[in-house]
Amino acid sequence: MIEVNGLKKGFNGTEVLKGIDVVFEPGKTNLIIGRSGSGKTVFLKSVLGLYDIDAGSIRYDGRDVAELSKDERKLLRQEIGMVFQGGALFDSQTVLENVMFPLNFFAEMSDSEKKDRADFCLSRVQLENAHQRFPAEISGGMQKRVAIARAIAMNPKYLFCDEPNSGLDPETAIVIDNLIQEITEEYNITTVVNTHDMNSVLEIGDHIILLKEGYKVWEGNKDEILHSDERDVLDFVFTSELFKKVRAAQVK
Numbered sequence: 001m002i003e004v005n006g007l008k009k010g011f012n013g014t015e016v017l018k019g020i021d022v023v024f025e026p027g028k029t030n031l032i033i034g035r036s037g038s039g040k041t042v043f044l045k046s047v048l049g050l051y052d053i054d055a056g057s058i059r060y061d062g063r064d065v066a067e068l069s070k071d072e073r074k075l076l077r078q079e080i081g082m083v084f085q086g087g088a089l090f091d092s093q094t095v096l097e098n099v100m101f102p103l104n105f106f107a108e109m110s111d112s113e114k115k116d117r118a119d120f121c122l123s124r125v126q127l128e129n130a131h132q133r134f135p136a137e138i139s140g141g142m143q144k145r146v147a148i149a150r151a152i153a154m155n156p157k158y159l160f161c162d163e164p165n166s167g168l169d170p171e172t173a174i175v176i177d178n179l180i181q182e183i184t185e186e187y188n189i190t191t192v193v194n195t196h197d198m199n200s201v202l203e204i205g206d207h208i209i210l211l212k213e214g215y216k217v218w219e220g221n222k223d224e225i226l227h228s229d230e231r232d233v234l235d236f237v238f239t240s241e242l243f244k245k246v247r248a249a250q251v252k
């Protein structure tokens with residue numbers, strides 16, 4: 001569980017996050033949505049501890065990030081998996097080497113144990129036959145799956161995904177979404193995803209927060225968002241004709 005209380009973060013005197021309270025529970029796919037510039041990335045980076053925050057607190061299963069020693073932060077870092085925009089794989093390493101990277105860095109395992117773990121993670125994302133290929137030789141969807149395999153290699157308690165669907169066709173995007181949700185439930189991970197993708201919201205949104213101008217203006221799940229009459233939700237989610245129709249078909 002991750003608990004965020006009164007989170008404020010700004011730059012050069014301009015407040016970007018203006019006091020956000022939210023709880024992310026394990027086994028749930030938590031989505032952060034909002035317009036471009038609403039503060040999603042700053043929020044994700046703040047929760048990850050990549051920014052020093054101006055006010056508030058962030059607790060990982062009771063551990064207040066601000067109160068952790070350097071060594072404790074290092075340990076926490078090992079419990080966190082990340083899937084970055086674009087996959088962020090190492091181009092000069094094979095798929096297998098990419099997945100083994102965090103294990104080589106952090107895990108106290110023999111080489112054969114590391115290889116077994118990487119094999120397991122690659123099979124978990126249905127990528128048994130790509131071990132020796134390089135990122136440039138596989139599709140964007142496969143690259144995302146490698147990134148997910150790498151993110152789960154260390155058996156994380158927390159998983160952060162920044163726009164995991166960017167650049168993917170709708171069908172592949174759904175495969176990636178479902179994989180993230182399945183892994184989240186299977187390993188009881190606390191997963192936080194930044195997304196622009198409304199399909200994701202309606203497919204996997206166990207818990208959704210809507211940011212607007214640095215405030216959390218709405219939270220709920222994928223069923224609640226379909227039935228919400230809140231102005232901010234209507235303005236943000238149901239601007240396209242397609243989603244208006246989806247909503248009209250659901251809300252009867």
Ligand SMILES: Nc1ncnc2c1ncn2[C@@H]1O[C@H](COP(=O)(O)OP(=O)(O)OP(=O)(O)O)[C@@H](O)[C@H]1O
Pocket residue numbers: 011016034035036037038039040041042043
């Ligand atoms: N390092 C920084 N220094 C100064 N201002 C920043 C910095 N990072 C973000 N901002 C500002 O914070 C605001 C929120 O940015 P953020 O990147 O969090 O938005 P976002 O919701 O993730 O947008 P997008 O969907 O386009 O990625 C923007 O006005 C941005 O200019």
